[in-house]
Amino acid sequence: MVEQQIIIAGFGGQGVLSMGQILSYAGLLEGKNVSWLPSYGPEMRGGTANCNVIISEELVGSPIVKEADAAIIMNLPSLEKFEKFVVSGGNLLINSSLISEKTSRGDVKAYEIPANDIANEIGNAKVANMVMLGAYIELTKIVAKQSIIQSVEKVLGSSKGNLIQINEEALKRGAESVKCYK
Amino acid sequence: MAKDLMKGNEAIGAAAIKAGCRYFFGYPITPQSELPEYMSRELPKVGGVFLQAESEVAAINMVYGASGAGARVMTSSSSPGISLKMEGISYIAGAELPCLIVNIVRGGPGLGGIQPAQSDYFQATKGGGHGDYRLIVLAPNSIQEMCDLVMDGFDIADQYRNPVMILGDGTLGQMMEAVEFNEPKKRELPPKDWATTGIKDKNGKKRLISSLFIQPEDLENHNLKLQMKYEEIKKNETKFESLDVDDADIVLTAYGTTSRIVSNAIKALKKIGIKAGMIRPITLWPFPYGAYEKAADSAKAFLTVEMSLGQMVEDVRLGVNGKKPVYFYGRTGGMLPDQTEIVEKVKKILGGEI
Structure with a gap:
């Protein structure tokens, strides 16, 4: 059975929750079973935010991710909090633009992706999340890039044509950033 | 649609x-x-x-x-x-x-x-x-x-x-x-x-x-x-869902989100050879007491899992009617029951440790 259980975490405002939604929606577009569960609480911009995403060929059991196949980590507090949830041999994607520390886990596949730097090069700091997502789907192939793009159109609305383009570029650059690890 | x-x-x-x-x-x-x-x-x-x-x-x-x-x-x-x-x-x-x-x-x-x-x-x-x-x-x-x-x-x-x-x-x-x-x-x-x-x-x-x-x-x-x-x-x-209850040694009861955590725990139990099933009430009132009649004869024990410190377990006890022991596991205050802890609890119950 193909299933990915993912934790996405970072500051509020980094697009952590929307990244999870875009990924879930892409799974749904491909006819997979998906769940998206956000952390909620007295949170605000600059505070921490995270979500659990499950994409599966079977019905999703518990939507709570305790043993993550992958974690996408956008800031340092999230690395410290969530690296322990990744299963041995799982993927740990670290936003190295904001995190200079290394993971303390020696048994996971760690990828350092300078997501903010890449996003700035493309010309929109806000697409750092999409750079990470591009890297993630390149590594796992859990959904096709095209589904992510369709999903972005759905979430942003098709009138934002220019934003689609920059998101597409971010996905591509993210994918390229992890090719050197193979 | x-x-x-x-x-x-x-x-x-x-x-x-x-x-x-x-x-x-x-x-x-x-x-x-x-x-x-x-x-x-x-x-x-x-x-x-x-x-x-x-x-x-x-x-x-x-x-x-x-x-x-x-x-x-x-x-x-x-x-x-x-x-x-x-x-x-x-x-x-x-x-x-x-x-x-x-x-x-x-x-x-x-x-x-x-x-x-x-x-x-x-x-x-x-x-x-x-x-x-x-x-x-x-x-x-x-x-x-x-x-x-x-x-x-x-x-x-x-x-x-x-x-x-x-x-x-x-x-x-x-x-x-x-x-x-x-x-x-x-x-x-x-x-x-x-x-x-x-x-x-x-x-x-x-x-x-x-x-x-x-x-x-x-x-x-x-x-x-x-x-x-x-x-x-x-x-x-009265409405409920039952999952692998007929040949189960232990029957778990859970509703809502908890039932999904329990369904994961049941999968994990199956992997280690423990036959576990679940009764999931969909109507909490009326409670599906009838679902326990047959199960109380076939199963060895019952375990109720809740995000509380034991409320629905009282209805499960009424359903089982003293025929078999009914155990409880719960977390509260916003904490969620953990799949591994449920598995451990089941092992202890069937191993006669509690």
Whole structure:
């Protein structure tokens, strides 16, 4: 059975929750079973935010991710909090633009992706999340890039044509950033 | 219709509007505020009324009024807010008015916390308000089932002239899953010939909606009539799902979000050769006691898992009726039961350690 259980975490405002939604929606577009569960609480911009995403060929059991196949980590507090949830041999994607520390886990596949730097090069700091997502789907192939793009159109609305383009570029650059690890 | 990805709270709103609900009275509270927010945006588009009341007490009495006039109406809140609504809920049950009440439960008691819990089970199923009344309590475990039960819930309320409660929790309110809106099974709904629409009855009598019966004989008769209705509901509406119960050594019971954690635990138990099954009540009242009759003979033990410190377990004990031991595992205050801890607990029970 193909299933990915993912934790996405970072500051509020980094697009952590929307990244999870875009990924879930892409799974749904491909006819997979998906769940998206956000952390909620007295949170605000600059505070921490995270979500659990499950994409599966079977019905999703518990939507709570305790043993993550992958974690996408956008800031340092999230690395410290969530690296322990990744299963041995799982993927740990670290936003190295904001995190200079290394993971303390020696048994996971760690990828350092300078997501903010890449996003700035493309010309929109806000697409750092999409750079990470591009890297993630390149590594796992859990959904096709095209589904992510369709999903972005759905979430942003098709009138934002220019934003689609920059998101597409971010996905591509993210994918390229992890090719050197193979 | 293609499936859409929706947040639980919003899906409840969408399902309610599709079911013909046109009136919503409420007051915001985490973790259900997306529901009134959705209704405030969407109800005016279909000619409905959204009203944020000055308090939960006011909101539930607005529900009483709208339902009395024959409208399809709902309210929603989370635990502390539902406590405030309890007086009105008892009046609505007493006056036999149909409505839908949503409780997206958070940790208690008191102001408690804002994370998911199931500690309002007693309040939902055993009263909460005063008097010999019952709510029909529906407990979905997915966003899809939540939509289905909301749509059917309005019909159930109309069929029996009884308030229906959807008992969710913060996880179900906040999470997103795929949904599609399916027409519920068709029910024969009686005409609302009791509604106070300004029309007099055929015999020229004014219609009156009240829960006041000052003569004890009258009040006893009213209560006996309610009990007859509750018996009918027990017979017709009890609903549960059972998973691998027949050959199970241990039968777990869980509802809502917890049932999904338990289903994962059952998979893990199977991998180590332990035969475990689950009874998942979908109606918490009426509780599916009957589901335990056969299971109490075939299984060795029972385990109830809840996000509380032991409420539904009392109903499981009534169902098992002393035939086998009934154990409990729960987390509370917004903490979620852990799959591995459930597995460990089962191993201990079957190993005779507890």
